Amino acid sequence: MFVLFFSFSILLSLMFISSKSPLFLSMTIILQTITISALLALFTVSSWFSFMLLMVYLSGMMIVFIYVSSVASNELFYMNKNNLIFASMIITPIIIMMTMNPIQSEITNTMTTNYISPSITKTIKIFSEPMYMMTILLIIYILLAMIMVVKNSSFSSGPIRSYK
Known part of the structure; x- marks a missing residue:
């Protein structure tokens, strides 16, 4: 589960860097916030902190999203195929390294242990x-x-x- 969230977070970061549309930028930030909050909820004892953090941040992002969507023009978003290939070339080795690492299972067990x-x-x-x-x-x-x-x-x- 950690590998999935981590690779999705890297993909969102790369998409954020390569995009030019303000609506897509705000949607990428919202998805990144949800991903980070889910990771935080997985590795903490109580998930209320991650839920509160998510609610506060998303409420602020809703205001930003409404403002940007009212000001920005309705332009179509085109994803560059070179950026998509570049992102998949970066994420694939990361996923392979994280799944083949024998220490990774010990790290996740240590992180989820209740101290x-x-x-x-x-x-x-x-x-x-x-x-x-x-x-x-x-x-x-x-x-x-x-x-x-x-x-x-x-x-x-x-x-x-x-x-x-």
Whole structure:
């Protein structure tokens, strides 16, 4: 599973470097974020941190994506075949090296082993009793931020770009 996520992350990085379309750049960043968050969830004790990181980052990227899609022209995206061949030539040896390496299985076993004591693990959980006040504070903060954003964005001023 690690090899799949790692090779997909490298492919996305190469596609990001070779693209020129702003919409494709933002979609590549979103997919890279999802990949990194999934890797983080695989190798940590509690996956709530990776989920929260993903939600915060994706909410920011949604705003950027909406702004870029309203400003950028509707141009077609063409993938250069040379870049695709170059990306496959880089990813193939990496996958072969990672699958044939005997140390790789020991590394993944070491990374997934739980070295944290049970008392610390209880405070890591987001909805545990020691963390409930922080959770309620975060919920109220997000609710107030959402109300302020809705009140500030009035429909009288209209969209970013007018459609004629």
